[in-house]
Amino acid sequence: MSSAFTKSAARNIFYGGAVFFFLLLVALTFDTMNTLPKRDNRANLTESAARGKHIWETRNCVGCHSLLGEGAYFAPELGNVYVRRGPEFIKTWLKIQPTGAPGRRQMPQFNLTEQQLDDLVSFFKYTSGINTAKWPPNIEG
Amino acid sequence: MKYKSQAVAKPYFIAAIGLFLGQISFGLIMGLQYVVGDFLFPAIPFNVARMVHTNLLIVWLLFGFMGAAYYLIPEESERELHSPKLALAMFWIFLVAGAATILGYLLVPYATLAELTGNNLLATMGREFLEQPLPTKVGIVIVALAMLYNLSMTVLKGRKTAINLVMLLGLWGLAIFFLFSFYNPANLVKDKFYWWWVVHLWVEGVWELIMGSMLAFVLVKVTGVDREVIEKWLYVIIAMALISGLIGMGHHYFWIGAPEYWQWWGSVFSALEPIPFFMMTVFAFNMVSRRRREHPNKAAVLWALGTGVMAFLGAGVWGFLHTLAPVNFYTHGSQITAAHGHMAFYGAYAMVVLTMISYTMPLMRGREANSPAAQLAEMWGFWLMTISMVLITLFLTAAGILQVWLQRMGASPMSFMAAQDQISLFYWMREITGLFFFLGLLLYIGSFFIKGKPATAKDPATARGLASATA
Secondary structure: OOOOOOHHHHHHHHHHHHHHHHHHHHHHHHHHHHHHHHOOOHHHOOHHHHHHHHHHHHOOHHHOOEEOOEEOOOOOEOOOHHHHHOHHHHHHHHHOOOOOOOOOOOOOOOOOOHHHHHHHHHHHHHHHOOOOOOOOOOOOO | OOOHHHHHHHHHHHHHHHHHHHHHHHHHHHHHHOOOOOOOOOOOOHHHHHHHHHHHHHHHHHHHHHHHHHHHHHHHHOOOOOOHHHHHHHHHHHHHHHHHHHHHHHHOOHHHHHHHOOOOOOOOOOOOOOOOOHHHHHHHHHHHHHHHHHHHHHHHHOOOOHHHHHHHHHHHHHHHHHHHHHOOOOOHHHHHHHHHHHHHHHHHHHHHHHHHHHHHHHHHHHHOOOHHHHHHHHHHHHHHHHHHHHHHHHHHOOOOOOOOOHHHHHHHHHOOOHHHHHHHHHHHHHHHHOOOOOOOOHHHHHHHHHHHHHHHHHHHHHHHHOOOHHHHHHHOOOHHHHHHHHHHHHHHHHHHHHHHHHHHHHHHOOOOOOOHHHHHHHHHHHHHHHHHHHHHHHHHHHHHHHHHHHHHOOOOOOOHHHHHHHOHHHHHHHHHHHHHHHHHHHHHHHHOOOOOOOOOOOOHHHHHHHHHHOO
């Protein structure tokens, strides 16, 4: 780099740029928080769905599955599983794990109560209603 | 080594390498589970192996960053570390907390672990990369604050350089943004939105400051190029990193419920994110070719050049590949993401820590450079690991393209598992390449035990390698 461009000029660009773009990020975040009520399906964020999220977290589901595309890629996307499979399938599926099919990927048995299963289903119902800008491309996730 | 207290870096680096070995071992377990689904089930289910794999990565990189900071800050500040005892105490606390956490993952069902560690008081667990129990998270904060106190006092009383200021700023940012890991609202969109304030603002934000500082420090030492020049580069690189990376966070906000204007902000700014990484490559090669001295530690120079190139490929090119919203619509949450993640973490952060270790470890062991035989083994380790990682990335990319095609495009898309069955060949090739990576790592570790007369700058075998690298 040429000597006309000094280290202190570079330093000023760094500090100025960092502060400016951080403030821009904060402004966009503020606007996002104001827009979210129209998009984040909070109407369906019931007590049951909130408990379901807790089940989702404490069983480390994200260690194999993705949720709205984030998580692990070892097992299917579950953000839209409520639409893809429906509530009864989800509950039955959880009850019959693991399949024990030789050589196939296995899901642990979490021994959830009927209440916990319903909470988890409420959570998936809630996630399936979030406005994700039409993602995923199709029902398979 | 100019100051005695710099030696506290040594245990940090040894722990980092040990945990790196653990990380790769669990990576191999997961890689096999991708194709032999019931391997080690139910003893180590995939989610547990993955948690261990990613958490070990984070913890060993943090050990590496801390070790690097404890080494370079006294030297840059031209004084002893404020409190070497505190640094050593923090090392043991972090090591014990880290080991206990990993053992907890492996030995206790996750739900029980959550119950036992107070997750019901403040639920923070069960989110990707932030799986640590509450006491571990609090421990990370305490260790980070003690470190920042120690390092800040050292810098305040000593010489201020761009290198130590940028390092300190990066570490403060790391600690501050980690605090978002304690915020976990029931609203999934908000949860995800602020989760990225830890994850993205670490790896595509403040960690780049830490990386830049480490790279600049090593380049000053091994090339002898004027500090003014190197520090100017450092500022320009990190300026570009934050200018592109802060709003570039929008590329994570496309499909999680955030407003759709993020598709524009995220696409445009994250398309600029390769620039700082490209500059790091140019920077490293430029400084080495303008070197004013022949440093006898050729292995360290190789790592410094390698991290520039691989960070650009992994973070820059593979990031750009799927960062534009119309592309990401199809690739989001596929093996493409995994491909990018592997090469970016290895190229940028694993390799820059190994650069720092390569440069400092011989000094802490009382010599300017290791023997030519030890360096040769280390450089073989470099090439084996690096080439393996390139292949792993290519195989995962192939798997990802096929996955997207089969599962997300076309008239009759396959289900997730049906598509996985179709691409298992690439998972096998990834796993076999992973074994070569593991061999490379063993060779790298073995190089620390090879004795012999320390290399000098005139040593022909290593000098030739360097000349061809920068020709």
